[in-house]
Amino acid sequence: MKVEPWVVxxxxxxxxxxxxxxxxxxxxxxxxxxxxxxxxxxxxxTFVTFSKQLQDLGGQMSVFFIMTVAAAESAxxxxxxxxxxxxxxxxxxxxxxxLRE
Amino acid sequence: MSTLTTIRPELLRxxxxxxxxxxxxxxILSGIILAILASVLKIFSPKxxxxxxxxxxxxxGVSESFRLLDQSPVLLFNGMMISDTYxxxxxxxxxxAALFTSIISFRYxxxxxxxxxxxxxxxxxxxxxxxxxxxxxxxxxxxxxxELMSIAVYVLVGFRRADRRSNEAAMKxxxxxxxxxxxxxxxxxxxxxxxxxxxxxxxxxxxxxxPESTSPVFMLGxxxxxxxxLFKVSCVPFHMWMPDVYEGAPIPVTGFMATGLKAxxxxxxVRVFITMGYGRGLSEILQHRVHDLLWVSAVLTMGVGSxxxxxxxxxxxxxxxxxxxxxxYLLIGVIAGSKxxxxxxxxxxxxSIYAVMNxxxxxxxxxxSSRDDSGLNIHDLAGLSRRHPWIAFSLAVFILAMAGIxxxxxxxxxxxxxxxAIQADEIILTIIAVLCSAVSxxxxxxxxxxxxxxxxxxxxxxxxxxLWTGFTVAAMVVxxxxxxxxxxxLVDLARKAITSL
Numbered sequence: 081m082k083v084e085p086w087v088v089x090x091x092x093x094x095x096x097x098x099x100x101x102x103x104x105x106x107x108x109x110x111x112x113x114x115x116x117x118x119x120x121x122x123x124x125x126t127f128v129t130f131s132k133q134l135q136d137l138g139g140q141m142s143v144f145f146i147m148t149v150a151a152a153e154s155a156x157x158x159x160x161x162x163x164x165x166x167x168x169x170x171x172x173x174x175x176x177x178x179l180r181e
Numbered sequence: 182m183s184t185l186t187t188i189r190p191e192l193l194r195x196x197x198x199x200x201x202x203x204x205x206x207x208x209i210l211s212g213i214i215l216a217i218l219a220s221v222l223k224i225f226s227p228k229x230x231x232x233x234x235x236x237x238x239x240x241x242g243v244s245e246s247f248r249l250l251d252q253s254p255v256l257l258f259n260g261m262m263i264s265d266t267y268x269x270x271x272x273x274x275x276x277x278a279a280l281f282t283s284i285i286s287f288r289y290x291x292x293x294x295x296x297x298x299x300x301x302x303x304x305x306x307x308x309x310x311x312x313x314x315x316x317x318x319x320x321x322x323x324x325x326x327x328e329l330m331s332i333a334v335y336v337l338v339g340f341r342r343a344d345r346r347s348n349e350a351a352m353k354x355x356x357x358x359x360x361x362x363x364x365x366x367x368x369x370x371x372x373x374x375x376x377x378x379x380x381x382x383x384x385x386x387x388x389x390x391x392p393e394s395t396s397p398v399f400m401l402g403x404x405x406x407x408x409x410x411l412f413k414v415s416c417v418p419f420h421m422w423m424p425d426v427y428e429g430a431p432i433p434v435t436g437f438m439a440t441g442l443k444a445x446x447x448x449x450x451v452r453v454f455i456t457m458g459y460g461r462g463l464s465e466i467l468q469h470r471v472h473d474l475l476w477v478s479a480v481l482t483m484g485v486g487s488x489x490x491x492x493x494x495x496x497x498x499x500x501x502x503x504x505x506x507x508x509x510y511l512l513i514g515v516i517a518g519s520k521x522x523x524x525x526x527x528x529x530x531x532x533s534i535y536a537v538m539n540x541x542x543x544x545x546x547x548x549x550s551s552r553d554d555s556g557l558n559i560h561d562l563a564g565l566s567r568r569h570p571w572i573a574f575s576l577a578v579f580i581l582a583m584a585g586i587x588x589x590x591x592x593x594x595x596x597x598x599x600x601x602a603i604q605a606d607e608i609i610l611t612i613i614a615v616l617c618s619a620v621s622x623x624x625x626x627x628x629x630x631x632x633x634x635x636x637x638x639x640x641x642x643x644x645x646x647x648l649w650t651g652f653t654v655a656a657m658v659v660x661x662x663x664x665x666x667x668x669x670x671l672v673d674l675a676r677k678a679i680t681s682l
Contacts, residue, residue, distance in 0.1 A: 145321060161352070167344070
């Protein structure tokens with residue numbers, strides 16, 4: 081079965097926006113981190129699809145770099161969550177209100 | 182599958198002059214590696230060796246970049262990076278910001294009992310990310326450099342681990358920053374899909390040959406990339422993170438963010454704009470969309486920066502709003518740059534002037550603050566001129582420069598910026614900018630009123646100014662006044678940097 085590129089691309093954009101909405105409305109920091117990963121992986125899939133469609137390897141190369149950066153980012157993110165949990169005893173964004181808005 | 186076959190082995194080898202222009206980057210990288218090695222040696226306390234290594238790497242990098250300032254442009258790594266006057270100009274700026282931040286951080290970290298060598302290493306990593314970002318010609322390289330710069334700064338913002346405010350600031354900055362990076366990256370992916378390239382010059386060529394490739398997909402991609410950049414320079418409506426992050430971050434880090442990060446993001450934005458042919462050769466529709474988007478953002482940014490700043494009493498938050506306002510003025514430089522005969526030079530000049538005065542303010546605030554970054558309310562400045570006339574004087578010079586009052590450098594910078602905006606027929610924008618600038622003078626002058634006209638409250642704490650910090654501040658004051666009276670040298674340099682693009 082052949083999947084049309086536009087199907088995959090629309091799928092990617094849906095995943096990307098699910099991630100974006102997740103970052104904006106979810107209250108648990110761990111779920112927000114997962115949403116950011118979702119956004120980055122939607123981008124990866126977009127790159128791969130375009131790469132296949134354009135018959136150009138550049139897009140697939142980019143995916144490796146993005147995956148590496150995403151790994152570094154989530155490592156730092158989890159570190160920050162642990163540091164925050166030590167002082168705040170919570171991973172809920174509603175409790176993050178020490179700085180005046 | 183054309184990419185693999187087009188890679189020729191001679192492109193993977195570096196020629197003599199390519200190695201030559203890469204020296205600043207190699208110096209910083211070797212500084213980082215040596216500092217990491219020195220920090221794990223348990224024989225002696227790692228604090229001095231790491232500090233000295235970082236200072237030496239920054240100093241050597243600055244002198245190398247000065248040497249390369251007049252070099253003709255050299256393309257590197259298959260056209261993914263370039264070393265020209267523009268990139269070396271900004272390398273000097275970033276490395277000086279890192280150098281001064283390290284110098285003032287050393288005593289700060291001692292005071293806060295946070296003397297970990299990782300601080301300086303992260304600072305250097307961030308500076309390396311900025312250097313790579315301002316000299317890259319490929320959207321993927323820009324993304325990686327942006328992340329290298331940002332991830333290091335996320336950690337630096339949260340460096341006061343036991344302090345809840347610092348943790349909160351780091352978390353907010355991390356979440357919003359990585360979401361913005363993901364948006365930028367999605368834009369890159371869409372541009373790649375529309376044109377088949379991630380290299381800026383190739384994208385421009387494709388757009389020239391096939392104007393129809395400026396499809397909705399490309400348009401959306403370009404706008405998403407722009408949103409990513411607007412977030413990094415904290416333009417309205419993507420500015421919400423900035424006051425919180427500025428308040429929570431350790432003071433030297435706040436100073437570094439206000440100078441280095443902002444300069445890096447703007448430098449890259451200008452390079453992308455020029456390379457993509459903004460103002461000459463970019464398709465009409467895209468040009469209009471981008472212009473309108475930037476126009477609205479600039480007006481809102483200046484408005485928020487000057488009006489919301491009026492109600493702030495915490496100095497760090499006040500400076501955050503001032504920084505948002507300055508982002509708005511810098512956007513004017515970007516908007517007007519394509520149509521005035523000064524090109525983007527006023528923006529570049531403004532960036533370097535702004536970096537010096539901002540760093541100066543944060544150094545002085547670092548001196549005035551007490552433990553845990555407290556004592557930074559505007560009321561704490563009351564009667565400062567009587568206790569410490571010289572500190573008050575230098576703070577006054579920096580604040581006047583920020584407000585844009587002659588004979589300081591801030592006036593010349595604003596004058597050039599508004600001059601180029603009028604040349605580009607942006608009359609309404611200029612009027613709004615002048616009005617916002619007049620409003621913001623109110624909160625700048627309030628700082629001076631507190632320092633010079635209020636009686637001191639409570640028992641004043643006596644400050645000891647370390648010799649090096651004193652020298653640094655004095656040099657910055659002299660620079661700020663000197664550039665207000667004789668700006669021609671730096672203006673010429675900024676023009677040369679822009680024409681090298």
